[in-house]
Amino acid sequence: MPLPFSVPIWSKPATARKVQPLFGNDQPADIAIVGGGIMGLSTALHAARLGMSVQVLDAGEIGHGASGLNGGQVIPGLKYDPEWLLEHFGQERGETLVNFAASTADAVFELIRDEGLSVPFARNGWIQAAHTEIALKAAANRDRQWRARGADVKLLSADEIGSMTGARGYVGGWLDRRAGVIDPLAYTSELARVATAAGVRIAESHKVSRLDKDAGKWLVSTDNGAKVQARAVILATNAYTDGLVPGLAQSIVPLHSFQIATAPLPPDLAATILPGGQAVSDSRRILVYYRKSPDGRLVLGGRGRMALPTSAADWAHLERALQRIYPALAGVAIEKRWFGRVAMTPDHLPHLHEPEPGLLAVVGCQGRGVGLMTALGGRIATYLSTGDAGQLPFPLSPIRPIPFHAFRQVGVAATIAWYRLLDALER
Ligand SMILES: Cc1cc2nc3c(=O)[nH]c(=O)nc-3n(C[C@H](O)[C@H](O)[C@H](O)COP(=O)(O)OP(=O)(O)OC[C@H]3O[C@@H](n4cnc5c(N)ncnc54)[C@H](O)[C@@H]3O)c2cc1C
Numbered sequence: 001m002p003l004p005f006s007v008p009i010w011s012k013p014a015t016a017r018k019v020q021p022l023f024g025n026d027q028p029a030d031i032a033i034v035g036g037g038i039m040g041l042s043t044a045l046h047a048a049r050l051g052m053s054v055q056v057l058d059a060g061e062i063g064h065g066a067s068g069l070n071g072g073q074v075i076p077g078l079k080y081d082p083e084w085l086l087e088h089f090g091q092e093r094g095e096t097l098v099n100f101a102a103s104t105a106d107a108v109f110e111l112i113r114d115e116g117l118s119v120p121f122a123r124n125g126w127i128q129a130a131h132t133e134i135a136l137k138a139a140a141n142r143d144r145q146w147r148a149r150g151a152d153v154k155l156l157s158a159d160e161i162g163s164m165t166g167a168r169g170y171v172g173g174w175l176d177r178r179a180g181v182i183d184p185l186a187y188t189s190e191l192a193r194v195a196t197a198a199g200v201r202i203a204e205s206h207k208v209s210r211l212d213k214d215a216g217k218w219l220v221s222t223d224n225g226a227k228v229q230a231r232a233v234i235l236a237t238n239a240y241t242d243g244l245v246p247g248l249a250q251s252i253v254p255l256h257s258f259q260i261a262t263a264p265l266p267p268d269l270a271a272t273i274l275p276g277g278q279a280v281s282d283s284r285r286i287l288v289y290y291r292k293s294p295d296g297r298l299v300l301g302g303r304g305r306m307a308l309p310t311s312a313a314d315w316a317h318l319e320r321a322l323q324r325i326y327p328a329l330a331g332v333a334i335e336k337r338w339f340g341r342v343a344m345t346p347d348h349l350p351h352l353h354e355p356e357p358g359l360l361a362v363v364g365c366q367g368r369g370v371g372l373m374t375a376l377g378g379r380i381a382t383y384l385s386t387g388d389a390g391q392l393p394f395p396l397s398p399i400r401p402i403p404f405h406a407f408r409q410v411g412v413a414a415t416i417a418w419y420r421l422l423d424a425l426e427r
Helices: 038-049 082-114 133-147 158-165 184-197 312-325 369-386 405-425
Strands: 029-034 054-057 126-130 153-156 172-176 180-182 201-203 208-214 217-222 227-235 253-262 279-282 288-292 298-303 334-344 351-356 359-363
Touching (some): 029 038, 038 054, 054 227, 082 133, 082 180, 082 369, 126 133, 126 158, 158 172, 180 184, 359 369
Parallel strands (some): 126 279
Antiparallel strands (some): 153 172, 253 298, 253 334
């Protein structure tokens, strides 16, 4: 029985995946992957294609983590623009990062095409909607930097953004045509299907409770008594990271992202709201993001409370945001509310760690993991196959627990309240 508010509107394709036994004691796998989200599955698929034997273990069902719950916006890039990356990482690493960041949406749409994934998608772009002149200046700066690199992007006037979104309150924006939208649960399920077909073994409802190293091999133990041996282990648990690797959970700040979905929009409204099917994120400090679903609902998400939600009232701030942006939706019912966890890092970049030889951990998607984790999975598989750390776009770094981590919830809640106030003053 799923927990309340844990079921999104997204759907799994009907195609069944063959259930396979775990690798046995007499048959160690090359790689054991803890976590069967986009990160774990993309790595598994690419590693299997490179000839490695792979066991994926997930505590729940495939797609029950952020990968099946997210907004399905496939956005290239990192939080930072190209010039910032070059300035902070130097020419060589900076260029690697910029090129990698530019490629992450391609990685998703190419997988869908090349692997024949049964995933509803549209690749019509992502709009970053500016609610102030300052935000529009930042968008113009981003536009200049990506255009100089030949990216298919465009600055939008107030009129253009008005007709593309049908939304109120924006002074302009930025269109990135490299981006698009998918059904994220279908995508995650389909990654599991093709990974299985490529020889990956996937065990659901196997929560990994211990990692031990003996005679150069890892012994992966689960809380239901199963054990798998592997040459290497990858921790792909992201915002759901627990205590398996010391300090890892304390190196990230897990936040809740909440979403609402309206009833399917009546045709007259559907024709005026996002007629081109783009995804949108706005420029507020506590931003909201939205899109239409394949069955014609408006799906809107944003930051939610840090404690677990207890009633529909915990989504009221998103309903208010929806009415501010689209007053015409006032009479349309909200049919679904759900939430999931995203992992933030202090520097807003994904972190790659190798605390011991043969143990790799990836955390910190910053709420943009659909493209990022898909693309990173391919690079990690190549690293495991070749041992060449130059294949990794981000440097391997030591795990750095955040000081006073136990108090993070208080700090984050206070920061969110302050940012909401500043956003309200700018309205
Ligand atoms: C509500 C919401 C909206 C979002 N919207 C977007 C968006 O529109 N676009 C975008 O790019 N990104 C978005 N994101 C972020 C994106 O979903 C994530 O970055 C991405 O899915 C992370 O994938 P992952 O595989 O690293 O982690 P997950 O999908 O979270 O997978 C981690 C898995 O690890 C498993 N696990 C944890 N501990 C154990 C253990 N001990 N043993 C076994 N298994 C374990 C969990 O069960 C889980 O399935 C959103 C996230 C949320 C929550």
